[in-house]
Amino acid sequence: MLAKKKLLIVDDSAFMRKLIGDFFTHHPTIEVIGTARNGKDALQKIDQYKPDVVTMDVEMPIMNGLDAVKAIMEKQPLPIVMLSSTTQQGAENTLIAMENGAVDFIAKPSGTISLDLHKIQQELVQKVEHALHAPVRNLRKPVYRRPLHSSMTLRQEQAPVLTTPTVPRQTLPAKAQKAPQRWHAASKKIIVIGTSTGGPRALQEVITKLPEHIQAPILIVQHMPAGFTKSLANRLDQLSAIHVKEAEHGDILQNGTAYIAPGGYHMKLRKVGMSFGIVLDQEEPPRSGHRPAVDVMFESVSQYDDFDKIAVIMTGMGYDGSKGLEALKRNGHVMAIAESQNTCIVYGMPKAAVETQLVDEVADVEDIAQSILKYLP
Known part of the structure; x- marks a missing residue:
């Protein structure tokens, strides 16, 4: 029997960590091996548990999801699925996280703490499953940035x-x-x-x-x-x-x-x-x-x-x-x-x-x- 893939859940809300963990309780090939409260905690837990995939909240204290993704992709690249609020700032931050190497994202149905997170259970589980197969070498490549110059704004x-x-x-x-x-x-x-x-x-x-x-x-x-x-x-x-x-x-x-x-x-x-x-x-x-x-x-x-x-x-x-x-x-x-x-x-x-x-x-x-x-x- 093949060993299960290891998932680390990163979210500053204990309630959200519990909900997301419950989604994988009976998953045949993925098990939750740990949780983290913020990006700094996540970096320590990645060293400790060596997960295969990570779910990452965008907005967290101490170290947010953007900085955490950047640090992970520089130090120990892993497939990461972002969880984001649908606010304008949340959407913008999610796009930057994907520029920095996150595989995919999913929008929380009702804000930072979503009591109705079960609405996206199937989609989240599916995205984590697919993220496991994403080639990390492609996520590490720096994305092209056109040099900024005045004619772009004119x-x-x-x-x-x-x-x-x-x-x-x-x-x-x-x-x-x-x-x-x-x-x-x-x-x-x-x-x-x-x-x-x-x-x-x-x-x-x-x-x-x-x-x-x-x-x-x-x-x-x-x-x-x-x-x-x-x-x-x-x-x-x-x-x-x-x-x-x-x-x-x-x-x-x-x-x-x-x-x-x-x-x-x-x-x-x-x-x-x-x-x-x-x-x-x-x-x-x-x-x-x-x-x-x-x-x-x-x-x-x-x-x-x-x-x-x-x-x-x-x-x-x-x-x-x-x-x-x-x-x-x-x-x-x-x-x-x-x-x-x-x-x-x-x-x-x-x-x-x-x-x-x-x-x-x-x-x-x-x-x-x-x-x-x-x-x-």
């Missing part, structure tokens, strides 16, 4: 998506699908990106490398609950040359702008005269457990042949995006890029996409921006 007004500059035709790479499609370098482009677990780090690696005047709008679905997507958009906007915002219903697509689907809403497109606007839909049920879903966004974009599409699927659990990729490939010109297993935190969504045999290029996350740019004017 972005010129973005050109509308309808611009069609004339440039020489580009050469296609070898194709994965049976009938290679022509790629029109001079036609309008749209970039669509889907990701999940490990996505915030991957998005920072890609979005911050895109140039300010990129000749395409960018639509992003990141599996995240409401409240966190706005903080993600704001964080990426601060770090990037392009403009990044949480999508709003009725936004008209602009080149050089990335739109992140808000948590709880599917993101779709509709034609508005000669332009395209964003539709946020809370009526359609979750797809494969997700709203927003990558499949829904891809399928919506696939209905329009006004532009060529560059579809990117990065790290994440499950298979969201694969059905949508099939829809995209059925209509118009599409180049599909999947993140390689080599750099994924979870090689689920990219693996499912590759298995459709419709992916044109597989790239490490640090090379995806360059892969995107070679298909643009």
Whole structure:
């Protein structure tokens, strides 16, 4: 019989430590080997108990979760799942924790001490299980940071998506699908990106490398609950040359702008005269457990042949995006890029996409921006 994996629970509330511990009482492969009251206590307990995985509260006295994650990843790297309040500060801190190496996070349903924590029991247990398989070598890699300079804060007004500059035709790479499609370098482009677990780090690696005047709008679905997507958009906007915002219903697509689907809403497109606007839909049920879903966004974009599409699927659990990729490939010109297993935190969504045999290029996350740019004017 295989030895159980060891879990350390870090939270300043004894009540929360007890609740989380109870979730794993009868788990067949994970056992709680200790608890810690704060980050400093956690570092000592990690030395003492040698856990395989950690759950970490964000807001704690003496040493908070952010500093603890940083110290753990520098000294003794481990997969860490953050527990966060849904406040703006909590969301921002959670994103920084993931930049520093945390695998994933889960939002407490009702604040710092959540009496109704049982609502997220299944999701928390699942995230801890998946975290055990995350490659720690990828979590330790420093995430790319664009050097800050004044031009980032003085972005010129973005050109509308309808611009069609004339440039020489580009050469296609070898194709994965049976009938290679022509790629029109001079036609309008749209970039669509889907990701999940490990996505915030991957998005920072890609979005911050895109140039300010990129000749395409960018639509992003990141599996995240409401409240966190706005903080993600704001964080990426601060770090990037392009403009990044949480999508709003009725936004008209602009080149050089990335739109992140808000948590709880599917993101779709509709034609508005000669332009395209964003539709946020809370009526359609979750797809494969997700709203927003990558499949829904891809399928919506696939209905329009006004532009060529560059579809990117990065790290994440499950298979969201694969059905949508099939829809995209059925209509118009599409180049599909999947993140390689080599750099994924979870090689689920990219693996499912590759298995459709419709992916044109597989790239490490640090090379995806360059892969995107070679298909643009």
